[in-house]
Amino acid sequence: QLNERAATVPPVLSYDREGWQKGYNSLKEEYSYWIDDIEGTIPTELHGTLFRNGPGMLDVNGQLIHHPFDGDGMICAIAFDEGRAHFRNRFVRTEGYVAEQAAGRILYRGVFGTQKSGGWLANAFDVRLKNIANTNILYWGGKLLALWEAAEPHRLDPATLETLGLDDLDGVLQSGEAFAAHPWIDPACEQDGGAPCLVNFSIKPGLSSTITLFEFDPGGKLLRKHSHATPGFAFIHDFAITPNYAIFFQNPVSFNPLPFLFGSRGAGESIAFKPEKPTRIVLIPRKDKGLSLKDHPNSALSLEPLFFETNAGFVFHHANAFEDGNEIVIDSVCYGTLPSVEAGSDFRQTDFEALAPGQLWRFRLNLETKAVQRDLLESRCCEFPYVHPAKAGRSYRYVFMGAAHAPEGNAPLQAIAKLDLETGDRQLWSVAPQGYVSEPVFVPRLPSAFKDGLPSAELAGAEDDGWLLTLVYDAAHERSDVVILDARDLHREPVARLHLKHHVPYGLHGSFTPH
Template structure:
């Protein structure tokens, strides 16, 4: 097969033009669709998090994941839409704003000015609050998985500061940037999340929080309902996990961490990770304290080769646990001498959706490839989290095989393999799609897909609303804000 050169597949300059500083903070700016109509029954707020400052005093971050976090809120109300955005006022952001220069190293390779000598033995990490955003109780939490969350006002986006969640967390304790929301498999809806302490032996703290207030039971939204800690052999690089009614499923990638180049100022901490060619990945299945196996020890099962950032979903079937994940053949990274905007996509492994069926009694794992198209940021209907699902939505490459920037939204029928495509190509580049069920819907795909698109032609961001059933455009809104390629978001229904 002959592969077209990247220059003919997409306009690199248009893709790279998104990596810029956000220079303004807006408050409740009303928006009008350029095409289509905003559904009147789409009521709530779309929150998005991602790096908003990628350069300071002429020095650009080495990797966009090192950029300071900025929250965007798009508030829907009976057909009207308004936008607000704020940087998360972390301590490090405030220090660097006041100094007018870079003061901290970044996990993904960004260095302070002054070369290796200036960076050697400076092991401080700036909590950049740039990865996820969720509402828990009356707090909006900006998440960065290496440290505590920052609390913001859900309406004004004002930063209240570090949150220890009422004493649940200790100062400096890691708290995942990728929680999962149990829609109510047991007594009540929950936010299930974790923190991990890594080392030669790693410890996972699994936590479940109430997401709704139950006055009769004396439970408030945001209360910690249950937790447990489990330790495992080996270094744990964990960004995401999956849940079923009874299990929290983690994939320990076969990754080694050599901290010496980080200590000596040569690399960022994440650049010190590398796949172990003779290593064995493991599934760690931790019984949930709200489930049928509470109190039992974890199950540890050999996992397939490859590297996983994100899972689609997990579910149980006659005692088996089925996990659907996006697999890379190797850990993708940006080396110290590499310009991330000039990365050769043909040399980076693509993410492919695969299903692993784990038979707990025997430890056997059967793997099935679900799609050959490069994809990321896959999700199911949130009301079906942890259950068998027919449909999945994901960001994907425009071509059917090979690695490229994400330019289309794909709906995949997990039963038949049929797929539908909405394309932003050639000038548009997509991010994580969020599926919002229609109020009162009974069909799994009855709702909308909310998608932030980088419009390279006008060097700005568009909000696109798609019908989740057929991916037809419902509305396109050109935003008065240029939002860099981001990470994770969430939908909060109006209350």
């Protein structure tokens, strides 16, 4: 009898569904104010702006969108100065946002299944893309850019967050050309005499897919752009860099365009995960072909794309990559299966327990033998890995991530995790049961960590000497906090907790600039 009872009692969860759901309400108001409700003290050395992007509109005039990744991009800017902080949020005035807000209804299909009302007939053969500018935000070359991986960036005014329009990166992008939402800043590019450069990519999916790599100088001028083919359909959200390579995980998926064309599913929902197939890892050399590698100590380096195969499940995000002798090491969050949203279902009803957790794995690619070794680094459900900007593409010690409160199973992100890859030590700062975290942005202690506003490759202190900035949704008070943690020790009380006057819907990615 006791056993029977035990089997019917649901497991104790670290969250409650109703509380979690409220973090997906739209934030329709646009604010601008000095934050005055603060616990703790904002460090005076913390000077600059945390920009964050994410879906802010989860319904259009009451019509629910089908998946959060379909929500219109809303930017938050939290500016720190002299121990004070100012908050501002503003929607990106994309063509689709402006039209739908004026019409008061959904006018576009979303990639992740949002449909116009009227059933499949109203949606069939409408293959227009709504560039929703909702995934990341980057300050580079004097421009603030809201990124969405399937189309060109939107440029914003950094002071007011006013939308200035689509930006073709000074003629680099053609109209509608994709520019991914996961740029890396190489803090000391070997090809550019040690100057920082921005590296990003774009994917043109098809029967054979094209990966294009872009590198820009600190003024925003294009340095290098080259394209490479990879067989089969490619859905690649993120990548990683080392001094010599850009690394892509081509997830094992197939794309069936029919339900998309005939109006019953979004393009993203027409992608099927193929667990029986391996992941293809594509290494694209960053070095110009004209450059000689003869003198390089690593003889296995290549000037042509290299392909590896492994079993990696589905990967959205990479933490970092680096070169280690004849090996390329890459750390990535892997899912056993692609978490897909079924047509007709509501993401607010997500059964977390039924989904595979994202876990951090390390892959070692041997350039000589082509063997791939993989090791689990963190089994706790995690997402949104972040590393010290000086360590981008370099061997590193610490990774910071959003994580589940419980050590096992899939669950909402309610904690910030710090992993010491050298000692295996881990720390967890949890806000369960009523708190929900976002990506932790690591800001190295200022001002020595930045030169001319760009991350420097030299570490001024320890690799964890800095702060973690994260937005926490507090379901008990239905508002969000900006939390500043001391990255050296997550077991300490937060340095400061800044209470906003409202909530901020769960976001995607952000960046810090010392401006």
